[in-house]
Amino acid sequence: MPDTTPRGYEYPLYSDTQNFPAQIQALAEDIDADVQSLYDADQAARNAPSASLGLTGPIQLIPTGAITTVQFSFVEYDNAGMATLPSNIAIVETGLYLVTGGATFLSAATGGQAVLLRSVGGLVPDIATVTKAPATSVNNLFSLVALTRCAAGETITMAVLQNSGAGSVLQDAQLSVTKVAP
Structure with a gap:
């Protein structure tokens, strides 16, 4: 045998x-x-569902004290029809997703800044958040990574917040979502 x-x-x-x-x-x-x-x-x-949105150049003015959804200017990659300009990625299959985001504020002298990965229609409204005091002489770069369970029909967005007392400029941003497991 x-x-x-x-x-x-x-x-x-x-x-x-x-x-x-x-x-x-x-x-x-x-x-x-x-x-x-x-x-x-x-x-x-x-071939897992994946999409990425991008924003380049000092394009979006962020008002002070208001959570503002990032308005992306182009689709970097989308193999499943998930990306919707200007602001979100719609989940097409329920599963575990790697969600990443990044944003750069132009330098500012006062206040704080934050970047949020958000979900509409999912279990967790704010998937990830990062905050820091602004740099006065260099641009402030934010980077977020989250592993989260998403449902079909849920939308993922990225929002920013700043409280400098005046408008601040978002220089560039990127949002990516990739299914990594059922």
């Missing part, structure tokens, strides 16, 4: 009747099935 490896490859025991052609064929078929399953998993991962 043959035995199998942890990956499922069949091999004969010394006590088995030896039939080399049949045994090598069984090994070849096991390897082929294993490699095909790895290939199929790789293709499924590469």
Whole structure:
């Protein structure tokens, strides 16, 4: 009676009747099935729903004291019809998603700034938030990463907040959503 490896490859025991052609064929078929399953998993991962929105240049003026949805200017990538300009990515399949975002405010001398990854129609309204005091001589770069369960029909947006007492300029921004597991 043959035995199998942890990956499922069949091999004969010394006590088995030896039939080399049949045994090598069984090994070849096991390897082929294993490699095909790895290939199929790789293709499924590469074709997982994914989208990315971008904003470049000092385009969006952010008023003081108001949570403001970022208005993106272009779609960087979208393999599933998820991106909707100017502001959101709509989830097309329920699952676990990697949500990333980044934004750069032009330098400011007073107040604080924040960036929020938000969900409409999901379990968690604010997926991730990062805040910091503004830099006075350099631009303030924010970066957020979250792993979150999303439902089909949910929309993901990015919002910003600043309280400098005057308008502030958002220099660039990026929002990406990729399904990583069912």
